Each structure stands twice: as C-alpha cells, then as structure tokens.
Amino acid sequence: MKKELTLSNGNIVPTLAYGTWLIKNSDASKCVKNAIEAGYRHIDTAQAYRNEVGVGKGIKESGISRQDIYVTTKVEAEYKSYLEAKKSIDESLKKLDLDYVDLILIHCPQPWDEYGSPNRYFKENIEVWKALEEAYLQGKVKAIGVSNFLKEDLENIINHCQIKPMVNQVLCHIGHTPLELIKYCKEHEIIFESYSPMGHAKILDNKEINLMAEKYHVSVAQLCIKYTLQLDTISIPKAQSLSHIIENTKLDFEISKSDMDKLISLDFKINYLE
Numbered sequence: 666m667k668k669e670l671t672l673s674n675g676n677i678v679p680t681l682a683y684g685t686w687l688i689k690n691s692d693a694s695k696c697v698k699n700a701i702e703a704g705y706r707h708i709d710t711a712q713a714y715r716n717e718v719g720v721g722k723g724i725k726e727s728g729i730s731r732q733d734i735y736v737t738t739k740v741e742a743e744y745k746s747y748l749e750a751k752k753s754i755d756e757s758l759k760k761l762d763l764d765y766v767d768l769i770l771i772h773c774p775q776p777w778d779e780y781g782s783p784n785r786y787f788k789e790n791i792e793v794w795k796a797l798e799e800a801y802l803q804g805k806v807k808a809i810g811v812s813n814f815l816k817e818d819l820e821n822i823i824n825h826c827q828i829k830p831m832v833n834q835v836l837c838h839i840g841h842t843p844l845e846l847i848k849y850c851k852e853h854e855i856i857f858e859s860y861s862p863m864g865h866a867k868i869l870d871n872k873e874i875n876l877m878a879e880k881y882h883v884s885v886a887q888l889c890i891k892y893t894l895q896l897d898t899i900s901i902p903k904a905q906s907l908s909h910i911i912e913n914t915k916l917d918f919e920i921s922k923s924d925m926d927k928l929i930s931l932d933f934k935i936n937y938l939e
C-alpha cells in the first residue's frame with residue numbers, strides 16, 4: 666500500500682486523509698490537532714462543512730510546518746458561476762488563514778437539492794472550473810479537482826477546459842465500489858479519493874465484514890479503511906473520538922488478493938443519510 670500518490674501535475678498527496686464533515690467549527694481545531702498528532706498529514710474540509718476557521722486554527726496550532734500538511738477544501742455545490750466560485754476561493758483562504766490550499770474541488774456537479782437529477786449543469790461547471798483554473802495558475806491552490814463527478818461530468822471538463830481534473834472524490838466503501846469510475850479515473854490520470862470509507866458508520870455491523878476483520882485481527886473500521894487504500898485510492902475516514910482517530914491510522918496489515926476480490930464483489934445499499 667502506498668503512503669503517498671502523485672497527481673498528474675507531480676504533486677504528492679498522502680493517501681490517508683482526515684475527514685471533517687459534521688465536525689463543528691468550535692470542535693474542529695482540537696480534532697485536527699489530535700489527528701495531526703496521531704500522524705495524519707492530509708486534512709479534508711469544505712466550505713459546506715462550515716468549519717474552515719477551526720480547521721485552519723488546528724493546522725496552525727499543531728506545530729507542524731504548513732508545507733508538511735496537505736489541505737483540501739471544496740467550493741459549495743450551489744455556486745455554479747465563475748464569480749461565485751472565484752469569490753468563494755478567496756473566502757476559503759481567508760477562513761483557513763492560509764496563503765494557499767493544496768487542493769480545491771467542485772463539491773458536486775449539481776446543487777445538493779438536485780443531486781442525481783438529469784440536469785448535469787455542464788455549462789455552469791465549466792464556468793466554475795475556470796475559476797479553479799485561474800486560482801491554480803495564480804498559485805492560490807496547488808491542485809484542482811472535482812467531487813461526486815460521474816464519467817459524463819468528467820468528460821465535460823476534459824473536453825472543454827484547459828486543465829484536466831487531478832482528483833475525483835467519490836463515495837466508495839465495502840459494499841459500494843464504483844469500479845468503472847475508478848478505472849476511468851486511472852485511465853485519465855485522475856486520482857480517485859474514497860469518501861465515507863466506513864459508509865458513514867453504517868457498514869460497521871455488517872456480518873461478512875466483521876468476520877473478515879476478525880480473520881485479520883483488526884477492527885472493522887481498520888479493514889474498511891485499508892480496503893479503500895488497497896484499491897489504490899485515497900481514503901478519507903472521519904472520526905471525532907480520539908480513540909477512533911488513533912485506531913484508524915494503525916493499518917499495518919495486508920488484505921490478500923482473494924479477500925480483496927471477495928470484498929469488491931459485495932454489493933449492498935445503506936441508508937446513507939438516515
């Protein structure tokens with residue numbers, strides 16, 4: 666398992682990222698400090714998480730040099746014009762209190778209340794992408810990418826814009842492995858990031874996964890995280906509890922090829938937002 670992956674522009678990204686969705690701004694600095702102390706060097710936030718101020722504070726107070734922490738944020742899914750996106754990138758930098766972020770993503774091809782609808786916002790995403798390209802060329806962001814993009818959304822950017830997305834951050838966990846999209850991203854030198862590697866904690870009591878975790882003498886969470894890393898993707902587990910934060914970094918085991926195949930073949934639906 667690789668501890669780092671290289672983006673198409675040559676930048677190095679740590680493969681284990683600390684997710685911060687649902688961490689309150691008031692708790693974020695402490696959580697981020699705990700995560701950095703536990704060894705994470707990649708922090709994932711978003712404008713929509715409303716915790717960029719706390720995340721930035723945690724990074725500053727960690728005592729680790731800025732250049733040794735990889736920071737990702739995301740432009741609100743609802744911002745679908747060049748100007749809104751451009752303004753929001755500057756606001757993110759201000760809130761995080763950073764001179765640059767390592768990676769910025771379009772959070773979703775569609776505004777959340779239209780998620781999965783037939784309107785893919787092709788024209789608008791090209792506009793937003795232009796703001797990301799501009800920030801990249803100005804050095805405000807060191808890499809640019811997307812999130813929740815399907816193949817058709819990626820093709821829209823690849824075919825109509827100057828710079829290809831460097832990353833696509835997508836839901837991926839045991840029971841839900843979008844293999845075709847992972848393959849497409851690999852073919853186009855787009856690093857795939859797996860979000861919710863534990864299925865938002867909804868797969869932790871799954872019997873088959875528990876049996877497999879017992880076999881490797883690891884926790885279900887550790888097996889879930891390791892699975893996404895062994896798919897050669899970046900894994901973004903979120904944990905607020907200190908014991909979870911630490912446990913999720915202890916990944917010194919290897920899932921066999923045949924067990925990976927078994928896990929890849931599992932296919933079940935979880936009620937994600939319940």
Ligand SMILES: NC(=O)c1ccc[n+]([C@@H]2O[C@H](COP(=O)([O-])OP(=O)(O)OC[C@H]3O[C@@H](n4cnc5c(N)ncnc54)[C@H](OP(=O)(O)O)[C@@H]3O)[C@@H](O)[C@H]2O)c1
Nearest residue numbers: 684685686860861862863864865886902903904905906909
């Ligand atoms: N781009 C997008 O649209 C998008 C969407 C969703 C998520 N994400 C990113 O992906 C990150 C992770 O996704 P997620 O928060 O949905 O779900 P997740 O990481 O799959 O699961 C988080 C849940 O698992 C629990 N947990 C963590 N470690 C555990 C352990 N060792 N044992 C038992 N339970 C454990 C956490 O509890 P505690 O917090 O209580 O420790 C929390 O309830 C987010 O924070 C965000 O950064 C991105």
